[in-house]
Structures are given as structure tokens and as C-alpha cells.
Amino acid sequence: MDSARVAITGFGQITPLGLTAGDTWDSLCAGRVGIEAITAFDPVGFSCKIAGQVPEYKIRDYVPKTHRKATKLMSRDIELAVIAAKEAFIHAGLVTRGIDPENINVDPERVAINLGAGLISCDLVELAPAVAASVTDGIFDIRKWGTDGLGLVTPLWLLKYLPNMLACHVGIIHDIQGPSNTITCAETAGHLAIIEAAQIIARGGSDIALAGGAEAKVNPIIMIRQCLLKRVTSENNDEPDSACRPFDADAKGSVFGEAAGVVILEELKHAEKRNAKIYAELVGLGQSNSINPAYEHIEPDGKGIRIAIEKAMAEAQIRPDDLDLIIPHGTGVPADDLAEASAIQAVLGDAAAKIPVWPTKSMLSNTGAASGAVDIIAALCAMRDGKIPAAKNCNRKAAGCNLNIVNQPQEKNIRFVLCCSYTYGGQTAAVVLKKTY
Amino acid sequence: MTERVVITGMGIVCPLGHDVETLWQAILAGKSGAAKTTIFDASTFPTTFDAEVKDYDHARYTKNPQLHEHSNRGSGFVVGAAAQACRQAAIDVETDEPTDGIDRSRLGIYLGAGEGSVDNDVFFAAIAEGWDSEKDEMDWGRWAQVAFGRMSPMRELEQEPNMPAAHLAMLTGARGPTRSCLTACAASTQAAGEATMLIRKGDADVVIAGGAHSMIHPLGLTGFNRLTALSTRNDSPETASRPFTASRDGFILGEGAAILILESLASAKKRGVEILAEVIGYGSSSDAFRVTDMHEEGRGAAQAINAALADAGITYKDIDYINTHGTSTVENDSVETKAIKAVFKEEAKNTPASSVKSMLGHLIGAAGAAEMITCVLAIRDNIAPPTMNLNDPDPALDLDYVPNKPRKMPVNIAMNESFGFGGQNNVVIIKRYQD
Numbered sequence: 001m002d003s004a005r006v007a008i009t010g011f012g013q014i015t016p017l018g019l020t021a022g023d024t025w026d027s028l029c030a031g032r033v034g035i036e037a038i039t040a041f042d043p044v045g046f047s048c049k050i051a052g053q054v055p056e057y058k059i060r061d062y063v064p065k066t067h068r069k070a071t072k073l074m075s076r077d078i079e080l081a082v083i084a085a086k087e088a089f090i091h092a093g094l095v096t097r098g099i100d101p102e103n104i105n106v107d108p109e110r111v112a113i114n115l116g117a118g119l120i121s122c123d124l125v126e127l128a129p130a131v132a133a134s135v136t137d138g139i140f141d142i143r144k145w146g147t148d149g150l151g152l153v154t155p156l157w158l159l160k161y162l163p164n165m166l167a168c169h170v171g172i173i174h175d176i177q178g179p180s181n182t183i184t185c186a187e188t189a190g191h192l193a194i195i196e197a198a199q200i201i202a203r204g205g206s207d208i209a210l211a212g213g214a215e216a217k218v219n220p221i222i223m224i225r226q227c228l229l230k231r232v233t234s235e236n237n238d239e240p241d242s243a244c245r246p247f248d249a250d251a252k253g254s255v256f257g258e259a260a261g262v263v264i265l266e267e268l269k270h271a272e273k274r275n276a277k278i279y280a281e282l283v284g285l286g287q288s289n290s291i292n293p294a295y296e297h298i299e300p301d302g303k304g305i306r307i308a309i310e311k312a313m314a315e316a317q318i319r320p321d322d323l324d325l326i327i328p329h330g331t332g333v334p335a336d337d338l339a340e341a342s343a344i345q346a347v348l349g350d351a352a353a354k355i356p357v358w359p360t361k362s363m364l365s366n367t368g369a370a371s372g373a374v375d376i377i378a379a380l381c382a383m384r385d386g387k388i389p390a391a392k393n394c395n396r397k398a399a400g401c402n403l404n405i406v407n408q409p410q411e412k413n414i415r416f417v418l419c420c421s422y423t424y425g426g427q428t429a430a431v432v433l434k435k436t437y
Numbered sequence: 438m439t440e441r442v443v444i445t446g447m448g449i450v451c452p453l454g455h456d457v458e459t460l461w462q463a464i465l466a467g468k469s470g471a472a473k474t475t476i477f478d479a480s481t482f483p484t485t486f487d488a489e490v491k492d493y494d495h496a497r498y499t500k501n502p503q504l505h506e507h508s509n510r511g512s513g514f515v516v517g518a519a520a521q522a523c524r525q526a527a528i529d530v531e532t533d534e535p536t537d538g539i540d541r542s543r544l545g546i547y548l549g550a551g552e553g554s555v556d557n558d559v560f561f562a563a564i565a566e567g568w569d570s571e572k573d574e575m576d577w578g579r580w581a582q583v584a585f586g587r588m589s590p591m592r593e594l595e596q597e598p599n600m601p602a603a604h605l606a607m608l609t610g611a612r613g614p615t616r617s618c619l620t621a622c623a624a625s626t627q628a629a630g631e632a633t634m635l636i637r638k639g640d641a642d643v644v645i646a647g648g649a650h651s652m653i654h655p656l657g658l659t660g661f662n663r664l665t666a667l668s669t670r671n672d673s674p675e676t677a678s679r680p681f682t683a684s685r686d687g688f689i690l691g692e693g694a695a696i697l698i699l700e701s702l703a704s705a706k707k708r709g710v711e712i713l714a715e716v717i718g719y720g721s722s723s724d725a726f727r728v729t730d731m732h733e734e735g736r737g738a739a740q741a742i743n744a745a746l747a748d749a750g751i752t753y754k755d756i757d758y759i760n761t762h763g764t765s766t767v768e769n770d771s772v773e774t775k776a777i778k779a780v781f782k783e784e785a786k787n788t789p790a791s792s793v794k795s796m797l798g799h800l801i802g803a804a805g806a807a808e809m810i811t812c813v814l815a816i817r818d819n820i821a822p823p824t825m826n827l828n829d830p831d832p833a834l835d836l837d838y839v840p841n842k843p844r845k846m847p848v849n850i851a852m853n854e855s856f857g858f859g860g861q862n863n864v865v866i867i868k869r870y871q872d
Binding site for chain 1 (some may be wrong): 461470475478479480482483504533538542548550552561562563564568570573574578580581582585588591593594596597598599600602603606607612615616618620631634635637638655656657660661662663666690720722723726729736857858859860861
């Protein structure tokens with residue numbers, strides 16, 4: 001049996017550049033940067049005091065009345081996923097229980113959900129009174145926690161922080177009864193979730209899948225981790241617009257942020273039958289692994305990234321010249337950017353110097369489990385409009401990087417796009433999108 | 438032609454032992470892995486016991502123990518479980534020049550793996566120092582001073598749920614598709630199911646699949662205690678997990694890692710390795726009901742069972758044995774029984790369905806893979822493992838739970854059920870291998 005073809009028929013997004021995919025795309029085209037001083041908490045003492053934070057929103061505006069009470073059980077990661085999911089279903093013309101229970105036009109058992117999620121950090125302020133009640137002579141006392149602290153923790157506390165709760169809340173709101181999975185592969189999670197969902201559709205496991213990722217990284221625990229691991233820039237706190245500099249000679253590290261991005265994947269014939277607008281077809285899915293024992297940087301030759309790209313290109317059955325755009329992972333960590341550039345150059349050969357490369361993290365920040373999905377949505381918008389926005393902050397390419405980073409916006413018919421991603425934990429992914437006419 | 442997927446290696450590190458045979462003998466003897474909590478001082482918690490992995494040292498399984506020394510408990514366990522499984526499946530580990538006949542770019546990893554514990558001392562100390570009780574707010578400067586001064590970058594990184602997979606990549610050199618998922622208590626059944634699909638599709642020849650998790654830490658125990666999901670039978674840990682009884686009051690928090698080597702039949706034959714069993718079906722669904730509760734009638738659970746049966750191309754009549762999720766919570770055991778009845782109809786009461794969690798405790802993310810291993814052993818030895826502590830059956834629950842004694846019986850096809858918080862349902866069907 002030939003496997004089914006998988007189309008993308010809608011998307012939704014909440015990013016530092018907007019509450020919707022449309023706002024985000026407009027901001028990207030206008031050359032805006034979504035990175036600014038951290039306001040979510042006071043980053044005093046932090047080496048990096050800037051981040052990509054989403055604009056203000058009220059979660060109540062995004063959930064049906066029946067789910068309002070459950071918003072109390074939502075961590076910020078969950079909220080972001082819920083917001084993007086609603087936009088995506090509407091954008092695809094799919095009416096679920098959560099959109100309009102009177103006019104449902106999907107079969108709940110034939111809808112899957114697959115989201116990338118991060119390691120959700122608990123809210124320290126929420127826990128603090130319980131910790132404060134557990135102190136003996138100025139020191140935290142685990143026995144006192146058992147008697148006095150534990151009871152102050154809200155009963156359903158744990159449910160806010162289980163990574164699968166993003167998919168569960170979205171699934172409950174929209175009545176998604178098909179396969180449900182949560183991929184926890186850090187910055188590669190968004191791509192891997194989309195890859196797995198596409199494979200579920202390809203094998204007939206569902207007709208439709210909501211797939212992507214969400215993560216809220218602007219939290220003291222997560223940010224301190226990035227500071228301790230020296231993945232952040234610590235020299236650009238006063239110039240947030242130019243702080244994150246993927247592939248640039250003056251890059252000093254990454255900047256982290258929060259976002260959600262989800263796409264609607266649909267079996268091609270199913271989409272055609274309902275006359276859905278098809279933004280692209282997923283034609284190449286590659287997955288591999290980096291092996292980097294020290295975790296300090298990705299392996300220098302980017303071998304794991306290279307294998308993923310090779311697999312995606314092979315599955316797509318295209319040559320390097322067929323690519324019209326590459327959206328790399330490009331974090332602004334010099335050694336990692338170099339490893340990724342080496343991998344891309346190794347696979348694409350001479351074509352690597354010609355194909356436009358547009359790293360998005362200089363504008364959107366590194367949004368972890370959301371980032372891969374956010375990049376795919378950027379690619380879809382670029383294809384739709386035949387337009388590549390200007391890359392930011394790569395004024396002088398780092399030595400060893402021979403990629404064609406585009407510093408001017410370009411109008412261009414985009415047939416195929418390659419997106420790739422990697423994490424310090426090893427997993428790598430590459431996705432080839434094909435424009436459909 | 439879709440690839441058939443077989444199991445060619447297994448390994449486990451769990452409360453009942455650090456290898457598969459020890460686990461199996463303990464299960465057949467009805468032993469319990471539960472005891473008073475020793476990992477931290479839980480003496481004042483509502484639940485003061487758990488099921489811990491004891492006396493484990495990952496250095497026994499690796500030439501490079503230093504690569505894994507900062508790992509969280511789950512990552513440490515998975516190194517041992519994978520090393521055992523790879524040995525059985527003749528997969529070379531810790532070498533740049535493997536001669537096992539497996540192309541590394543076609544050797545994948547798929548784990549249902551949990552987050553590591555926070556660095557408890559520092560975590561709590563920083564909050565205690567930073568919290569201004571008079572103003573009722575956090576002084577982030579004071580918090581950061583403690584946190585920056587005492588947090589270890591490696592300890593922090595190792596908390597990421599994808600790190601167990603990173604340790605396996607280092608161990609095996611795997612360059613094939615690699616994913617980690619975390620669908621609560623159903624994660625590693627899902628991982629093994631999706632790994633099966635990777636092989637069927639032809640994306641990998643071999644996948645190191647399974648789970649690794651430990652939530653035995655202060656915040657984990659706190660979270661489950663607040664949800665009232667755990668048994669509080671502190672005076673009798675060994676009998677606390679009593680699935681399907683009238684007196685069941687929650688599960689026992691366990692920990693561990695379990696690995697199955699899944700391989701295409703063609704690869705297994707080419708390499709000439711022993712085939713332990715075949716994975717013939719996988720089904721996944723979601724309840725779409727409530728964050729806090731399972732669907733009352735077990736709609737999602739039944740749907741996942743049906744999906745797995747359809748995938749396997751068999752019917753409920755072909756299932757010889759069900760390894761239930763059987764957590765010993767009031768809700769799960771009741772809903773799971775309803776779901777089995779909905780699918781198995783007239784055969785429901787005739788199909789033995791037991792819970793090894795009565796002995797093993799609940800390994801959370803690693804539970805499903807550990808239980809898949811018991812399914813393979815049940816098939817190998819034609820024995821249904823028992824549900825221990827089943828002395829006061831719940832009158833409403835009337836299936837054949839294989840009470841208190843293992844049962845010698847033909848087991849050719851076994852079904853493993855895993856259900857997770859939030860309505861995650863995953864089912865895998867395993868069959869005796871026949872050419």
C-alpha cells in the first residue's frame with residue numbers, strides 16, 4: 001500500500017511578534033525584532049536580561065465557556081498551545097466542538113494531536129508560601145514540608161506541569177479523540193511532532209492532525225539554566241534588537257523566548273475533497289541524532305544534522321538546486337551555528353552558497369519546543385506570498401559559514417523549503433515542504 | 438510489503454531486580470518491590486513508602502561511567518537496561534566500529550522518558566531565601582544569588598526529558614530516528630508502538646525502545662499525594678498495591694527503566710539473532726474528556742484497544758492474556774474493567790487480565806515498557822503473571838484478574854494496556870513469533 005500524501009491546510013501561532021500567525025508574519029516582513037528586556041520576572045543577577053515574550057493576552061478569550069474553569073490548571077505553556085490551536089482550526093476551516101459545537105465538520109475519532117513540549121518549570125512564586133512554611137532555623141526542612149508545606153500546594157498542582165497537558169487541554173477543548181502524543185525533545189520537539197503526525201496520517205491513522213509545539217521559556221528556572229550552560233548572550237542586554245546574531249561573526253550566544261506554533265496536517269485527498277486551501281505538502285522528513293557527550297556544543301561537523309537533512313532530501317526526491325529557501329535552526333551560539341552550517345554545506349555542496357538562508361531566531365528568539373513549528377509556519381507564509389523577509393543581525397558572516405544569508409527582502413517563487421533543528425540532547429530533524437498549486 | 442517487527446532483546450532496571458530473569462522470578466513468586474522511602478526523608482508525607490530501585494550502579498554496564506555520572510535517576514537506569522538489551526540482541530555498544538550488521542543511521546531510539554528531579558537542596562533553599570513573607574513576593578535578587586551560586590549546569594541540563602535518549606545515543610552510537618515522548622503513565626507503551634511504526638515504514642531497521650523515569654523525589658511525591666493518587670497504606674507497603682480489590686486506595690510510586698530492542702524481521706534474520714516475540718498491533722487514542730478524570734465508560738481506552746486489534750488484524754477472541762494498566766486506583770481499575778468488557782463482550786470474563794503493578798509498583802513513564810517485557814515472558818513460558826493482594830475483590834469488578842498465583846496456560850498473544858493522566862490511551866499487542 002502506498003502511503004497517503006500529507007498536506008498542510010492551516011496554521012496558528014502566538015509569538016513574541018504577535019498573537020496570531022498573521023501578525024507574526026507582518027512583523028517578520030517589517031523587520032521587527034521580538035526580543036526585549038525581561039518583564040516576566042526581575043532578572044537581577046542574570047547574565048542575560050532579555051528574552052522574546054509574547055504580547056499580553058487573556059486566556060479566557062480563547063477557550064469555550066465549558067473550559068473556563070480548567071484555565072486554572074493551565075501553565076503558560078498550555079495557554080500558548082491552546083491559543084495557537086484555536087487559530088489553526090479556524091484557519092483551516094475546521095469546525096470542532098471548541099469552535100462551534102452546533103456546526104462540527106470533523107470526525108473526532110479521525111483527528112490526531114501531536115505536540116512538542118518542553119520541560120515545564122513550576123511557578124516558584126506559587127510554591128513559595130509552602131516552602132516558607134517548611135523552614136526551620138532558616139533552612140528548608142523536608143520533614144516540615146511533609147507536615148506543614150505539602151498541604152499548602154494546590155491539590156491539582158502536578159497537572160499544570162505534565163508536558164502532555166498541552167495536548168490534553170487542546171484535545172478536550174476541540175474533542176480530539178484520535179492518537180495523541182507529546183514529544184519532549186527540546187528544540188527539535190516541534191519538528192519531530194509534525195513528522196510523527198505526518199506519518200500517522202500517511203499510514204491511515206487519522207485524516208487530520210494538529211501538530212506543532214509550544215514552550216514558555218521566560219521563567220527564572222529555565223532562564224538560569226541557559227545562563228549556567230552559557231548558551232545565552234550576556235553582552236547585548238542593552239541592545240535587544242541586535243542581540244541574537246545567528247551565523248554572524250559577532251555572535252555571542254542565543255536569546256530565549258516563548259511561543260506556540262501549530263499546523264493542521266491533512267491527508268491530501270481529504271483536504272481536496274473539502275476544497276481546503278493547501279499551503280504546502282510535507283514531502284521530506286528526516287530524523288537522526290547528534291552524539292555529543294560533553295553537551296557543551298553540538299558535534300563540530302554537525303553529523304547528526306547532516307544525516308537528517310540527507311534523509312529529508314532523499315525522501316523528497318529533490319536535488320539541492322530545487323530548494324528555494326532554507327530556515328536553519330541558527331541559534332546565535334557560534335560553535336553550534338558553525339556545526340549546522342557545516343552540515344548544510346556538506347549536504348548541499350555548491351548550492352549551499354546560493355540558496356537563500358533565513359534564520360528566524362534573531363527576530364523570534366529561541367522558543368524551544370515551539371521553534372521548529374514556528375519556523376515551518378514562517379516557511380508556509382513565505383511560500384504563500386512568494387517573499388523572503390530580510391535576515392537580521394548577520395552583517396558579517398562567521399568564518400566557515402558560506403551560507404547565503406539574505407539581508408534584503410526578496411520576492412521569489414518558492415517551490416521547496418528546508419527547515420532543520422537540533423538539541424543538546426542529540427535529536428535532530430529536517431523537514432522539506434513543497435509548494436502545491 | 439510492510440516490515441514485520443520483532444523483539445530481539447530486553448533489559449530492565451526496576452524495583453524487582455536489575456535484569457529480566459530476576460524480575461520474572463520475583464513476579465512468579467509474588468514478591469513486592471515496595472518499602473519505606475529511602476531516597477529522601479518522606480517520613481512526614483501522607484505516603485511514606487514507594488518502590489525503589491536499590492543498590493544500582495550504572496558503572497557495572499559501561500566502560501565510560503563518567504559520561505553518565507551527572508545523569509538523573511532515569512538516565513542512569515536506562516544505561517543499564519539498554520546495555521542488557523543490546524547484549525541480548527547482539528548490538529555492539531561503546532565502539533566506533535560496530536560489527537553487528539546494523540547501519541547506525543538506521544538504528545533509532547524511542548523512549549517514553551520522564552524529567553529528572555530538580556536539584557532539591559538548591560531548589561528549595563533558593564526559594565526559601567528569596568521569598569519575602571512580609572511582602573508576599575519573591576526577591577529575585579536573593580533567589581538568584583543562591584541559585585547562581587549553587588546550581589550545577591550539568592544537573593540542570595540532565596533534568597531535560599530527552600536526556601535518557603542522549604545517554605543511549607552515547608552508549609550505542611545510534612544515528613537513526615530518535616524521539617522521546619512523555620504521555621504520563623502511557624509513555625513507554627506509546628514509544629514502543631511508535632517505534633514499531635518507524636520500522637514498519639522503513640525509516641529504521643532497529644529501534645531501542647522503552648522507558649525511563651523516576652518521580653520519587655519530593656515534588657513528585659507531593660504532586661501525586663496532593664492528587665490523592667497514591668496509596669497511604671503506610672503500615673503495609675507490600676500489600677498496598679491491590680488492583681481490582683474493594684479496598685484499593687491508590688498506586689505505589691515506582692521507578693526504573695525498561696528497554697526492548699525492536700527490529701525488522703528481515704534485519705533479525707540477516708543478523709541471525711534470536712527472536713523473542715513479535716509486535717503485531719498498536720493503538721493510540723485520547724479521551725478528550727477531562728484533565729482530571731478518565732472517561733467514565735472508558736471510551737478512549739476501548740478505542741485504543743480496538744485500534745490495536747484492527748492494526749494487528751485480529752479480534753478480541755484471539756487475545757490470550759491482558760496485561761492491564763491496573764494501577765490500584767479506584768478510578769482506573771473500574772474504568773479499565775468497563776473498557777475491557779466493552780471490547781471483549783462475551784469473552785471478557787474468560788480472558789485473564791492481571792496487573793503486575795501489584796508487585797512492581799507504578800513506574801510511570803517506564804511502566805508500559807516494563808509490562809511489555811512481562812508480556813513477552815508470559816508468552817515465552819506460557820504463564821499469566823498474577824495480580825497479588827487480591828483478597829477482597831470489588832464486587833463490581835468481575836473479570837478474571839489471575840488472583841494471587843501465576844497461572845500456567847497457553848499464551849500466544851498478549852495485550853499490554855497503558856493509560857495516562859489527561860486521557861492518554863496506548864495499547865500494544867505482542868505475539869509468539871512464528872516464521
